[in-house]
Amino acid sequence: MPPRRSAHDRAPSQVDVARLAGVSTQTVSRVMSGQQNVRPETARRVQSAVEELGYRVHAAAASLASGRSRILGLMMVSTDRYSSAALAVGIEQAAADNGYTVNTVAVRDHSSTDAFFDAFDRLERQGAEGIVLGLPVELDSPALKVRTDRTPTIRSMVSSMQPDAPLAVDQREIARLAVEHLFELGHETVWYVSGDDYWIESQQRREAWEQALRERGLVAPPVIPGDWTPESGYRAGRTVAAIPDVTAVFVSSDEMAFGLIRALHEAGRSVPDDISVVSVDDIALAAYASPALTTVRQPFEAMGRAAALRLIEYIEGLYPEGRGIQGTVPDVHPALVVRSSTAPPRER
Numbered sequence: 001m002p003p004r005r006s007a008h009d010r011a012p013s014q015v016d017v018a019r020l021a022g023v024s025t026q027t028v029s030r031v032m033s034g035q036q037n038v039r040p041e042t043a044r045r046v047q048s049a050v051e052e053l054g055y056r057v058h059a060a061a062a063s064l065a066s067g068r069s070r071i072l073g074l075m076m077v078s079t080d081r082y083s084s085a086a087l088a089v090g091i092e093q094a095a096a097d098n099g100y101t102v103n104t105v106a107v108r109d110h111s112s113t114d115a116f117f118d119a120f121d122r123l124e125r126q127g128a129e130g131i132v133l134g135l136p137v138e139l140d141s142p143a144l145k146v147r148t149d150r151t152p153t154i155r156s157m158v159s160s161m162q163p164d165a166p167l168a169v170d171q172r173e174i175a176r177l178a179v180e181h182l183f184e185l186g187h188e189t190v191w192y193v194s195g196d197d198y199w200i201e202s203q204q205r206r207e208a209w210e211q212a213l214r215e216r217g218l219v220a221p222p223v224i225p226g227d228w229t230p231e232s233g234y235r236a237g238r239t240v241a242a243i244p245d246v247t248a249v250f251v252s253s254d255e256m257a258f259g260l261i262r263a264l265h266e267a268g269r270s271v272p273d274d275i276s277v278v279s280v281d282d283i284a285l286a287a288y289a290s291p292a293l294t295t296v297r298q299p300f301e302a303m304g305r306a307a308a309l310r311l312i313e314y315i316e317g318l319y320p321e322g323r324g325i326q327g328t329v330p331d332v333h334p335a336l337v338v339r340s341s342t343a344p345p346r347e348r
Contacts, residue, residue, distance in 0.1 A: 012053040021049040072308060073128030074104040075119050075135060081228055082255070082283045083300050087134050090304025098312050103128060113141070120147050130154070130311040134304075152314040154307050169303060169334050171201045174296045175208035177336045178250045178278045181294070186344045187248035187276065189213065193224045193236040193260065195252040205252055205280075226252060230259035237263025240275065247345040251279040254286045254295055261289065261341070272343035282337050291340035303332050 014032075018025045023042060030038050031046040038046075049055070072095050076084050088104065095102050103126050105119040116135070123131055130152035147153070182190045192209045195202035210220045224239050226232040233256030240246050241264050251257040257279035261271050271277050271291055279286070282297035312318075 012055045014055075016053055017046065017049045017055050020053065021045040069127035069129055070100045071126065071128050072100050072102050072311060073123030073126070073131035074102050075116065075123065075131060075133050076104060076106050077135060083281065083298065084134065086300035087304040090301035091132055091308040093301075094305040094308035094312070100312065107135070117143060117147070124151055130315045132307045132311055152311060154311045154314070169298050169332050171204035172208035174280055174298070174334045175205040175250070176212060177296050177334060178280065179209055179212040181278060181336055181338070181342065182248040182250065182276060183212075183216070185276065185342060188345070189218055189221065190248045190250050191221050191224065191240065191246055193226045193233065193249060193251040193256060195256070196227045197225075202252060209250060226256045228253050228256060230255050232256055233259030234263045236260050238267070240264065241267035241269050246275055248276045251277060254279045254281045254283045254293055257293055257295070258285070258289060272341050273346055276342040276345070278342055287339065289341070294339045294342040295337050297335045297337050299332055306332055
């Protein structure tokens with residue numbers, strides 16, 4: 001362990017690290033900024049010197065010296081949903097692997113275009129070299145284009161935009177997987193509990209659900225509204241319990257499904273014996289619900305990681321080759337996870 005410095009000792013500098021490691025200060029700078037064009041043996045010597053001296057990079061000074069902030073911005077809707085937290089984890093991990101930090105701005109009013117623009121401008125003022133829009137809403141406007149033209153920007157969670165669509169989960173595919181599973185079990189029709197209609201993912205799932213029913217010559221039953229919360233799922237469950245001929249329900253989030261199943265249980269309707277339930281997300285609690293939830297998994301961390309890696313490629317001028325990026329862009333396809341909440345309909 002290096003000796004403690006007194007209050008009058010100066011902090012170690014890059015020059016000190018370079019002298020101890022026997023390299024140039026430029027090499028120290030490359031190692032500390034996470035660049036890959038340094039031999040592993042040299043990088044280890046530099047890291048050893050850093051630890052021995054207790055050297056720490058001053059972010060503001062490093063930014064001034066290099067002309068780079070190495071900051072990614074993340075815009076999120078202010079929410080306590082699991083998806084937002086998991087998405088942010090993936091972004092932060094990919095950023096850290098490549099020597100970047102993440103500044104996050106949460107937008108409280110998701111119906112206010114001005115709020116989104118204010119958040120974007122705030123991240124630019126903080127020095128963000130690129131921004132991830134973790135916003136499942138459309139913001140295609142001249143004012144946004146002005147901003148995205150001057151700052152590299154990528155969207156996550158929205159599958160309709162190009163060229164970023166491969167980084168987002170196909171919400172229509174999610175609905176198809178859920179509805180097809182219920183039809184394959186033998187259910188005659190499928191009811192739908194939606195999420196907040198302001199969110200694009202909710203709209204896309206509804207469209208795909210309706211199309212799947214039309215393809216079978218069925219008229220879609222009325223949509224039962226929800227807002228992603230367990231409370232709205234509980235209200236939806238009370239509605240479903242009052243409809244005698246319902247045998248299958250597609251719920252637009254696991255958290256709503258928990259509330260729905262509770263309401264069905266209180267009404268004396270068994271899942272899956274009376275009503276099969278399939279939901280979306282596959283959060284950690286889904287496997288431990290009673291019954292365990294059949295759900296369509298969304299790889300939120302992979303989505304965040306994919307968005308961050310692609311954005312770093314843009315910033316570094318490496319897209320589409322991806323040379324020097326730590327980590328490959330992961331697969332973000334949805335997957336049906338079959339558990340105990342779905343079964344063939346009971347014979348009437």
